[in-house]
Amino acid sequence: MDFGYQGKVAVITGSSKGIGRETAEQMVKLGAKVMLVARGEEKLIEAKEALSEYGEVDYVVADVKQDASAAHIIEQTIDRYGRLDILVNNAGGSFAKSFEEISISDWEQDLDLKLLGAVRMSNAALPHLKKQGGAIVNLTAVLGKTPPASSLPTTVSRAAGMAMTKAMSKDLGKYNIRVNTVCIGLIRSDQIEKKWKKEAPELGWDEYARLDKHNIPLGRIGDTAEAANVITFLCSDLASYVSGDAINIDGGAGHAL
Template structure:
């Protein structure tokens, strides 16, 4: 199913993006990974079996011109792109009252506008061809806000709004638009989001392994899923919260305050 598929993953020099690339390459896909740091990208290649099917491109998703040029180059050099996985993102966990405005701007610029820029660069060519898939790595945080994540949750909420609206626009075009929304999992993400380790320590028993999330991304591609929420308990919690927000705040408010 994946053999010969041409897939681009942004923000993939480490963590979830790189692990997903490994799994896709092992199943026969041709994968281009992007990241801001050339040396990290080259180190990533060395860790991937079957690296002959993996290529690297330096890309900062906050740079609109670079996104357009680099993704156009990838399209030409790979002779098309079947799937774009918008994975680049980061977060800060901090109280709203203490958070500087630039942190909100930075998260929105990468987590939301970065996806918009990369999708803008690839989608017109997919539409001309009449096939393709956009997979956006959002977060359960985009559906369920928790203390100390006002900026991060807002950026992922924006990404989910964009994803859901674009999915409707693409109906009948041959383009699939997907979202993968993980809860907490082991990731370099927390080096920035939680440098003191408070959150990681408090939810250690609930942390997913990154392999589980990478498998969900692969599943979204293979089965052309509209959306995957994981883990199951988090997906159920989101549904209950949306049905009974005030009751959920009273019952689970303390449980959600782990940062």
Template sequence: MELGLKGKIAVITGGSKGIGLATALLLAEEGAEVAIVAREEGSLRSAAALIKERTGKEALAISADVSRPEDAARAVEQTAAHFGGVNILVNNAGVSAAQPFEKVETDAWTADLDLKLLGAVHFARAVLPYMRQAGGGAIVNVTAIGGKTPGASSLPTSVSRAAGLALTKAMSKDLAVDQIRVNAVCIGLIRSAQIERMWQAASPELSWDEFSADKRHGIPLGRIGRASEAANVIGFLVSEAASFVTGTSVNIDGGISAVL
């Protein structure tokens, strides 16, 4: 299938590792220009080098704090100045923050919402003029299945992710007139540095394949997912192949979620 991504310009937050990096690699392989945004300059340099090695593309690496609107505006302006515009935004920045309700302090609520919800808002607002100028665009907000079915001790992350889903639907309604599509993906267990730490802490005697397939995870497809599998869905949603898809969410969870 031709995705129609050649020559498109993408901004990917949280783009130096995990799903963000896998998405940057996929888009670059499909011919897009990519700007990766993260806070750690060392990780950004390593990610840009990997993208160059695997795809031949020079990624633009931008150090920024997505929770700061001025950083979002700067990152988008740098991207547009370097590549000539912005067609795609993947709001992927975020970290897991999961505790029981009574243990979550006010500062933790604020920090999580600033990062996961307002970070997406800041970047979306910054890309709108460029997408309108281009005649349209595509935004994907990366959330989690806990935003649909919050579990015990899942705060504040599950609330921030639920807000991200509401943001996605509302934005899709407002921006459709400009041919800007807005969708979300809801992530389940996907291999990452955090999941690998969980593996080493809980079951260091197991190989990765054994840990991934452990029935205690409760994943119907029988294993933990790969970052590239999440990137494939994101790549579809931002592509011309999904030109009539907006305002929806896709679970990338191996079937573990109880809801559509």
């Protein structure tokens, strides 16, 4: 099956580890050239060395909370590879408290990274994507659809990312640019592993991942590769008629339609 990645160029933020790195690996194996982006150079060097076994990979050390950094990332990509076809906005983290606990600074920092970081990157990428069309995938979260108590500000940032994705897809479709979001549920990550080791260090990962308390219909926490599979599909030619969607990757745990 041809995913159409040969000759394509992708920029993936937050790609030194986790879902971002796994997505980069899948795309490189399918023939894409990938620019890795993160704030820590040591992890980026490790990722580049590992992924270069499969194809062309480079990296940029940058913080997407800065306008100049977003422009620099795209400039470096164009200088290195000559084009841009795919942007995966994956930079972010989890920060959740009750409304009364959150300072204005907390709100500003969360929105600046998760929402405006994607805006900055998309703005910088747009002139190049318009040349031949392409794909943007924004990573958000399932809880952005149904925010529980004490989930602020992250669920607000993610809900805003979903709304932005839908609006962008309407505006950019005329350029054959598809924009989608994947809504992440419980997926194995550094944060989830820390929780596992704190809550149940006596259990192996498979045992912990299958605990009933996670309330996942498929019965387990997901793997990073399973999230990357969906992102890789959405950025591929196989998803050429998919745009404006918010797709859950959560084992069926979400409650929204």
